[in-house]
Amino acid sequence: MTNETPQPTLLKAVVCDLHPTYFAMVMATGIVSIAAYKLGLPPIAYGLFYLNCMTYGVLAVLHALRLCWFPHRALSDLHDHSRGPGYFTWIASTAVLGTQCVMLVNAYTVALVLWVLACLLWVGITYTFFTLFIIKKTKPPLEDGINGAWLLAVVATQSVSVLSAHMASEWLEPYRLEVNFLALSMWLWGGMLYIWMIALIFYRYYFFHFSPKDLSPPFWISMGAMATSTLAGSLLIANSPDAPYLDSLLPFLKGFTVFFWATGTWWIPMLLLLALWRHVVKGLSVKHNPLYWGAVFPVGMYTVATEKMTQAMQLEFLQIIPQVFLYIALLVWTVTFLGLLVSMLQTVRARKSRTS
DSSP: OTTTOHHHHHHHHHHHTOOGGGGHHHHHHHHHHHHHHHTTOHHHHHHHHHHHHHHHHHHHHHHHHHHHHOHHHHHHHHHOTTTGGGGHHHHHHHHHHHHHHHHHHOOHHHHHHHHHHHHHHHHHHHHHHHHHHHHOSSOOOHHHHOOGGGGHHHHHHHHHHHHHHHHHHHOOTTHHHHHHHHHHHHHHHHHHHHHHHHHHHHHHHHHSOOOGGGSOGGGGHHHHHHHHHHHHHHHHHHHGGGOHHHHHTHHHHHHHHHHHHHHHHHHHHHHHHHHHIIIIISOOOOOOOGGGHHHHHHHHHHHHHHHHHHHHTTOGGGTHHHHHHHHHHHHHHHHHHHHHHHHHHHHHHHHHHHHO
């Protein structure tokens, strides 16, 4: 019986253990594609775009199957302090793909559908997630319960702001004002959410025991959340001529956009030093994990955000930064993608060896 139906068994095994954070692959691929497009590498940009469309579709089907076949596992993940934040990648990936549709192929109808879906996912996941963790009876201590992945809630919120700003720039009146106001509101909410969460994360890492295993790849979201906030702020600055209230807030928008960018930039050397400590000093090996896509995304987002900020605020002297970071982003994306392929091949081989 086992040899007659290997594929359904393998599919169910994959779906059962599917990590909710896998949509971070769509986030990472999408933002690296946008970076390549903005900085003059359109063949790479379009290749990654079509790969991203396929990846998003496959992951959507797999997660839908997981909800149908293993609803208790999916709900258990949502209650879990370490896996639950991964559901915010569903929102961010949808918004990033929508942004790709706008920027690369001018597919505004598709982008509109993805924007509506991202907004609905944001409302559903955000309020479900935070409500469940408030009313949850059994909670882990702070040192076990919080990590950088919680900042995916900020990335999701700011990604909706980014897509909203892109949609507003092409929207006809009177809806342009409303959508720009939504983008502004999400930008402000994301900024406030970052302040709340980073305070807890700083407290956890500086006043509790810290081991190499605690420095998981989502720790890079500390920088990625600020980069996404920078991009959203830069787009609001660019949209200010279309909305009087944005124009009146221009000094505030510019000040906080630079504030977000500077904070994200501060994180980069710190994250590199901690990565050296984790893998070189402590000797922790590097193995493929879906969480590594959460480290690729911040590098690509920092590239795009810096490039857009240099345009919105006429900071041409910073242009060298996105030009260098583009190739770093392409390198880390390639390494992570190859790691995924190797991991998939090893999983198939291991499954065949057990069923033979």
